[in-house]
Amino acid sequence: MAKNKNASSAAVLPKGATLGGSRWKRLRQSCPWLVMLFPAVLVVFLFNYLPIYGVLIAFQDFMPGDQIIGPYTHWVGFDNFIRFFNDVQFWPLMKNTFLLCIIGFVIGFPLPIIIALALNALKGKRTAKVLQTIFTAPHFISLVVLVGMLTLFFGRYGLVNNIIAGIGGERVSYFLESSAFRPMYILSSNWQDFGWSAIIYIAALSNVDPGLHEAAILDGASRFQRVLHVDLPAIMPMVSVMLIMSIGGLMGVGYEKALLMQTDGNLGVSELIATYVYKQGLTGVPDQAYATAIGLFNSIINVVLLIIANTTSKKFSENSLF
């Protein structure tokens, strides 16, 4: 959870002080809570930490069926990483992934905040609820259905092309056009998720003291100025946390949607690190060690970005993840 400088400093105990008796006594008091936590800890350990063991194959000449650690393990050090850096696909993959993520982030990050602020500022609360439901609904559409919808709308004989043809224009194969991939990918992702992402900000806005708005009204603030001076500062801690988390997952784009939208025509821009990992690790003659190395490299970039974002946020605001 987010950490607040003041809150944490207030909670600091004097050196040597304990909260209610001996460590053993405290442990005994915490027993019910620890028992309740146990299943969650177990699940996280089994599914999040144990598989990290598999990362070792990034440093091996690994073939399916080999032991990860055993007498015949062939360690190759950073060879798989060096191979990736020298791969002709390295820079195109980096560029494609980075551009798709950064454009998606620039458009997609502020959108839920704007929507949440706008819904909160609406006078008619019933209208706001209806709109919120409408905005949230697309989140529940599966990726396959979403890409199917894109095909129906933007396919050669889809709705958009029918309209273009109807007014005398040339039909365009959007799925074969490199230039159409990123806009279609990003806009459809944002359309699907902005309502869902706005929920957390709407929840934060519901905690804003109405007295602040009333004070601002008496101070002469317009509706927009109230959003700017009351609502926005109130959700800034939440925005900071979400920003850090978004930056931390910036390069972590999934392979599914890109793969579903991928065609020979747009392969030059739709081939991402994630799709490349999928193809290297699971299709053709699988090279799982190489795919793991690429995936690990991608994860390391994310961790570095997360640390940079967290440190920057800590330095300039009062909020940080750790």
Place this chain on the structure above:
Amino acid sequence: MSEVLIKNLKKVYDGGVTAVHDVNLHIADKEFIVLVGPSGCGKSTTLRMVAGLEEISGGELYIDGKLCNDVEPKDRDIAMVFQSYALYPHMTVYDNMAFALKLKKVPKDEIDKKVREVAEILDITQYLERKPKALSGGQRQRVAIGRAMVRDPKVFLMDEPLSNLDAKLRNQMRAEIIKLRQRINTTFMYVTHDQTEAMTLGDRIVIMKDGFVNQIGTPEEVFDKPVNLFVAGFIGMPVMNFFDGCKLLKEGDTYYAQIRNAKFKLDDFQQKALKQNGQQPCDIVAGIRPQHISVGSGELEATIEVNEMLGSEVNLHARSDKDEVVMVIPTVDLKTDVSMGAEVKFTTQPKLIQLFDKATGNNLVWYDKQSADACAPVCKAYNE
């Protein structure tokens, strides 16, 4: 000039709930008026209608002679201090105080001068660069008052500004507000549920219940001349003693109050008022303030149940027949045994007995025609 005139002000919420019924009030220029009453009596709603934070359902509101029913809050030239302080948490004290002036596009040097001047008055200059969370409750309240002061409003509205403070700080801030009032000398409308605040701060007090105004008067008037049982019970600490099953008697031209077996010949001013009203003998509820009782002799009897020694005075909780009686006796006047279980005789002066009509709850002496008109719905509500 900054007078406020409220004519038949009414607030009806969606769903038909009426929070404020026909409030009439004239607040003179530079007057400090306090709206007091229990929770849900409509005092805050009335204040919020004056502020423009609630729509007015009926009636008229004039500020400085101008009809303000549909005037935007910012254009009413008022400032309000909230119970929750409502300070912008991300702004420094300076910015909080300067915010309204910045929105008005007042020149920066003028804002700076004004903010520092007010900060000096409120003794918060050293906190100007702090954020609200780094201040204590009392300091926050000063900032909230300062934020209102920098605007030089025609009317100062305060909605239970001391309720969030502890008892000691509340007393201190109360004194500060009295000093502040003398210094800035403008019109104040102050809402509280605390009768001590009402009595100490207000030039006049408006006592409300269930959306109706029960009485408007100076602190002395509402204490000495309560118009009905509610006002009598609400104002004064400890609460006034009420003796049920009493009678107003008339022998010839002379009125008497009969409490238990004791018969009190009423004072001249009571006789005069009752005669003027053509009052007939009736069942009454007699009210006697705990401070107006003397023990040791008298026509009434009680058994002491609790004895609270407070130093200069002693609070006695006694039982007289069915009624619980509280007496506040100065220690120097105490010449009788008032230990727990002791039987004591007590009495009061007839002029200090409040006579309430058992049927309507109205004071037979002080409930004049004018207040009868104003409070007619109150009596109805009381009886219901």
